[in-house]
Amino acid sequence: MGIAADIIIIVIASLAGGLVAKLFRQPLILGYILGYILAGVVIGPHTGGIAASSVHNIEKLAEIGVALLLFALGLEFSLQELKPVRKIALIGTPLQIILTQAFGFALGAWWGLDWQSALWFGALISLSSTMVVLKTLMSQGWMGTLSSRVMIGMLIVQDLAVVPMMIILPELSHPETGLPILALSILKAAIFLFLMIFLGTNLIPRLLRYIAGWNSRELFLVSVVTIGLGIGYGTYWFGLSFAFGAFIAGMVLSESDYGHQALSEIIPLRDIFGLLFFSSVGMLLDPVFLWTHATTILLLIVLVIVGKGLIFAGLSRLFQYRNVIPLAVGLGLFQVGEFSFVLARVGLNTNSISTELYSLVLSLTVSTMFLTPFLSSLTQPIYSFFRARAKREPLQTINLPKYGLLDHVVIAGGGQVGQNIARILEQFDVKFVLVEVDFHRFEQLKALSYPCIFGDAGQAIVLEASKIRKAKLLLITAPSALVSQTVATHAHVISPDLKIMARAISIEHMKTLHSRGVYEVVQPEFEASLEFTRQALLHFKVPPDRIQQFMDAVRYELYAPLYDADSSYRTLSQLQSASRLLDLNWLSLPEESPLIGHSIEELRIRTMI
Amino acid sequence: MTGVSIVAVIRAATLCPNPAPDFVFKDQDLIGILGEAAQLQAFEEWTKGNPGHSPLAA
Numbered sequence: 220m221g222i223a224a225d226i227i228i229i230v231i232a233s234l235a236g237g238l239v240a241k242l243f244r245q246p247l248i249l250g251y252i253l254g255y256i257l258a259g260v261v262i263g264p265h266t267g268g269i270a271a272s273s274v275h276n277i278e279k280l281a282e283i284g285v286a287l288l289l290f291a292l293g294l295e296f297s298l299q300e301l302k303p304v305r306k307i308a309l310i311g312t313p314l315q316i317i318l319t320q321a322f323g324f325a326l327g328a329w330w331g332l333d334w335q336s337a338l339w340f341g342a343l344i345s346l347s348s349t350m351v352v353l354k355t356l357m358s359q360g361w362m363g364t365l366s367s368r369v370m371i372g373m374l375i376v377q378d379l380a381v382v383p384m385m386i387i388l389p390e391l392s393h394p395e396t397g398l399p400i401l402a403l404s405i406l407k408a409a410i411f412l413f414l415m416i417f418l419g420t421n422l423i424p425r426l427l428r429y430i431a432g433w434n435s436r437e438l439f440l441v442s443v444v445t446i447g448l449g450i451g452y453g454t455y456w457f458g459l460s461f462a463f464g465a466f467i468a469g470m471v472l473s474e475s476d477y478g479h480q481a482l483s484e485i486i487p488l489r490d491i492f493g494l495l496f497f498s499s500v501g502m503l504l505d506p507v508f509l510w511t512h513a514t515t516i517l518l519l520i521v522l523v524i525v526g527k528g529l530i531f532a533g534l535s536r537l538f539q540y541r542n543v544i545p546l547a548v549g550l551g552l553f554q555v556g557e558f559s560f561v562l563a564r565v566g567l568n569t570n571s572i573s574t575e576l577y578s579l580v581l582s583l584t585v586s587t588m589f590l591t592p593f594l595s596s597l598t599q600p601i602y603s604f605f606r607a608r609a610k611r612e613p614l615q616t617i618n619l620p621k622y623g624l625l626d627h628v629v630i631a632g633g634g635q636v637g638q639n640i641a642r643i644l645e646q647f648d649v650k651f652v653l654v655e656v657d658f659h660r661f662e663q664l665k666a667l668s669y670p671c672i673f674g675d676a677g678q679a680i681v682l683e684a685s686k687i688r689k690a691k692l693l694l695i696t697a698p699s700a701l702v703s704q705t706v707a708t709h710a711h712v713i714s715p716d717l718k719i720m721a722r723a724i725s726i727e728h729m730k731t732l733h734s735r736g737v738y739e740v741v742q743p744e745f746e747a748s749l750e751f752t753r754q755a756l757l758h759f760k761v762p763p764d765r766i767q768q769f770m771d772a773v774r775y776e777l778y779a780p781l782y783d784a785d786s787s788y789r790t791l792s793q794l795q796s797a798s799r800l801l802d803l804n805w806l807s808l809p810e811e812s813p814l815i816g817h818s819i820e821e822l823r824i825r826t827m828i
Numbered sequence: 829m830t831g832v833s834i835v836a837v838i839r840a841a842t843l844c845p846n847p848a849p850d851f852v853f854k855d856q857d858l859i860g861i862l863g864e865a866a867q868l869q870a871f872e873e874w875t876k877g878n879p880g881h882s883p884l885a886a
Contacts, residue, residue, distance in 0.1 A: 803835060804868055808857045812875045820849035824830055824871070 222276050229277065229498045232258035236498075252350070252557065255494050256585060259501020277499050278564075283448065284496030285561050286465040287489040290447040292349075292378055293469020294482040301372050307538040308372030315373065315534055316380055319345035322526045326519065332576065335391045339572050342384055343563055343580045344523055348556030348588055349374045355551070355592045364659035366547035369535060373552065381558045383408075385460050388562070389569040407459055415450075415467050423468075424475030431477055436484075443481045444488065446472065462561065500560045500581065503567065508578045516579065520586050524594070528553035543602045543658035550598050554587035555580070599657055603675075615673040616684060617665050619652065624686040627651055631676035631706050632697035633664045636722065636743065640694060641669050652685050677705035679713060688714050695721040695737075700728045707735040729778070745777055830871040832863035 236254030264274060301308050323341025324334075332340060352370055361367045386408060390401045423446060430442045447468045454464030472478050509516060532549030540548075563580050566572035628644060630637045633655035641664075644651045653671040655661045664671040674681035676697075687693065693710050695703040703721045710717060715736075723729040723740040732740055749770055756766045808814060814822060836845045838858040844851070853859075861871060 804861050804863075805838075806859045806861060806872060806875060808853060808855060808859065808875055809877075810855055811877060812853075812855075813877050814853045814875055815855055816852065818850045818852045819834060819847060825833055826831070 222273055222280075225273055225277055226280075226495070228262055229258070229495060232262045233494050233498050236261075252497050253585060253589060255497035256501035256504070256581075259498035260504050260506060261501075262498070263502030263504065265502075265505045265507065274499070274502050277495060277502070280492070281496040281499040281564075282461060284489075284492035284494070285564070286448060286451045286462050287485065287492050288496070288557075288561070289381075289462045289466040290451070290469040291482060291485055291489045293466040293471075294473045294478055294485070295469075300368070301375060304368050304372035307369055307535065307540070308376050311534045311538050312373045312376035312380070315530055316345045316377070318530045318534075319527055322530065323523075326522060326526075330515070330519070336572055336576055338391060339388060339566050340576065340580065342388055343559045343566075344527065344555050344583065346377050346381065346556045346558050346562070347374060347527075347552040348554050348558075348591070349378055350557055351554060351588050351591050352551055355595050361547075361659050365540070365662050366544045366551070366659060369540060369544060369548055370551050373531075373548075377556070378558065381562065382460075382463050382466055384562060385463060385565050389565060389571055392569065392571045404459065407457060408463070411454060411457060411459065411464070412467065415471055419450075419468075419471040420474060423471050424477070427472070427475055427477045427481070431480075439480070440484045440488075443472070443484055447485070460565070497560070500564070503574065503577060504581050505574065505578050508575060509582050512579070516582055519579070520583055523555065523583060524553045524587060524590070543598065546602055547595075547598045547659070550601075551591070551595050553594065554591045555584040556588070557584075559584050602658060603656070615661075616671070617661075617673075618668055618670040619672075620650065620670065624650060624652060625689045626691045627686070627689070628692045628694060629654065629682075629685045629687055629690045631693065631695045632702075632722075633657075633660050633669075633671060634696065634698065636696040636698075637694075638664070638667070638669075640696065641667075645669075654681060654685055677702060677709060679709050682706075682709055682713055687717065690714070690717060693717055693719045695719065698722060698724070698743075700724045700731075703728075704731060704735060707732060707737050711736045726777075740778070742777070749773065830863070830874060831867040832861045832871045834859060835862055836860040 233255045236256075236258030237251050238254070239257065240251060240254035320338070320341035323344045324337045326344075327337030327340035328334075330340075352374060356367050356370065383405075386404045387401060390404070427442070427446075430439055433439075447465050450468035451461045451463075451465035454467075455461040457464075472481050475481075528549040531552045532545040535545040535548045559580060563572065563577050567574070567577050627650035628640075630640055630651055630653045633641075633653040637653055637655070641651060641653055651670065653664055653669055654674060654676040655664060655671060656673070656675045658673065661671060661673045672681060672684050674684070676682060676685075676695075687710055693706075695706050697703050697706070703723075707719055707721060710719060718739070719737045720739040720741065721732050721737045723732060723742045725742075729740050729742070753766055753770060756769075757763070834847060836843055837847050837851065837853075837860065838844070839854065839856075859875075861868060863871070
């Protein structure tokens with residue numbers, strides 16, 4: 220079966236690799252890449268057993284994978300995201316690339332590489348991983364924070380830098396003739412870009428609208444692939460790289476109204492060809508080489524993490540970003556990214572780098588990607604640790620009213636729940652103050668101009684700063700049992716009469732909270748399920764009072780352990796729900812209603828016939 | 829003549845709780861009413877100007 224059998228072996232092995240990666244609970248996208256590479260190593264020529272027979276042909280197919288990766292990247296590209304952080308993104312990122320290049324060059328020289336290979340090494344480690352960072356930011360709930368914007372801005376510019384690197388670097392191997400060729404390549408790229416920007420942005424969206432008018436999903440997909448790969452082939456024919464054209468085609472398409480649809484159509488294709496690419500990356504990795512050079516590689520990993528992390532942190536600091544941001548950016552972008560695979564492959568194919576260097580960069584990339592979620596999650600603890608050490612720093616308070624706080628609500632935890640409560644309280648003119656320990660969230664609250672205090676609500680001094688003695692209510696919204704218990708205990712000591720409401724994680728947690736003097740709890744998952752049921756039953760035309768009765772019964776059952784001692788709970792809960800039971804109906808008087816202009820008395824509405 | 833109680837009226841975003849008997853309705857009034865389902869329906873039909881369709885009239 221030849222290449223067909225190879226592809227089947229690769230897909231099966233990659234599935235197995237993906238499953239192994241999933242077992243290790245890596246964030247999914249990253250896990251899959253690692254799994255595919257692992258599968259590639261296993262079925263590659265360097266290891267025994269089942270092997271793909273025509274690695275060379277697979278590599279050719281993998282080219283399509285690279286082009287599709289870049290095409291999709293171009294489709295996702297958004298200039299809008301760069302705007303708020305344009306300074307560090309547009310000036311800082313090139314600086315970062317140059318600095319990391321220099322650092323990599325020095326490391327390469329130390330490892331004993333010739334100058335060309337050392338330059339390649341520098342370029343390869345200068346790129347970070349968009350995929351891994353995005354996934355990590357999402358899983359940590361940091362999307363939307365200023366640090367995340369800085370990181371994404373820098374990543375976008377890095378991704379753009381891949382393209383010129385792919386053109387320039389291969390020319391290093393022949394420096395005598397290289398310079399004119401390089402100049403020619405840049406000229407060609409400029410002409411191509413000019414053509415695409417002025418013709419492409421006009422022609423392609425119009426063409427796509429016409430094709431979409433056919434209303435055939437299949438033809439739309441084929442057209443999108445044709446545009447992406449076709450323009451890529453055009454640039455290849457023109458003497459530039461295949462992937463470069465695909466990237467520019469994606470960028471042009473992203474500006475059209477059909478960009479999103481094109482992206483969603485292309486993703487499955489990209490993932491399958493991407494799988495071929497990543498497993499072929501693994502096939503070229505020589506495990507024996509890694510084993511024999513283990514110490515050097517480990518040392519290099521540490522040096523790259525520290526060096527690159529420091530460069531990012533230093534640049535953020537240089538561009539006037541303060542507080543947690545330099546640390547977050549350093550611990551977020553230290554890794555070597557997936558485009559190093561692409562670039563390293565270009566290097567290998569043009570005989571610019573040796574297979575040893577290729578294996579080295581590959582292992583460096585894989586291990587630093589792997590460490591990203593872990594190291595990035597250390598941001599907050601490290602930052603808190605240093606803040607706690609620097610005690611002299613005054614407590615950071617923002618937007619607190621000048622006339623002081625009285626009869627206000629203290630909200631411990633400024634996450635989603637806390638923010639929603641704040642928004643509603645603001646509408647009712649109820650005074651409140653949020654207490655948040657995560658700096659990213661604190662920045663969010665600051666941007667929303669809510670009164671807030673940066674600090675751990677579990678510390679007496681922070682609670683004092685929130686004027687807890689004068690407060691009417693304390694709401695603990697933090698989703699952690701330990702945090703809410705500590706906050707409740709401290710608050711109870713400072714102000715024994717204060718009413719506290721807390722978010723409970725479980726029934727046991729509810730009991731613990733009760734013993735700390737918290738008499739009102741909310742269990743979010745439970746309340747969400749009740750609301751789902753309520754809305755669903757309304758669709759089935761169950762009368763609202765019946766639903767309410769049912770809800771009360773369920774609530775009573777769940778919250779019963781809290782109120783066992785308190786026999787008055789049932790009366791209380793019945794009173795509480797009375798307002799909901801009174802099924803008040805609202806009716807808007809239509810324009811020509813016979814009631815208009817008449818009084819209630821005249822109409823005798825209450826009187827029955 | 830429907831049997832419903834008028835509990836409140838909202839006019840131009842202002843709430844008028846428990847309106848007096850001499851309260852005169854205007855266009856676009858939002859009326860809060862309490863009553864049995866059939867009474868509510870009858871009242872609604874009435875406000876639309878077709879009491880003939882109300883189950884009570886029939």
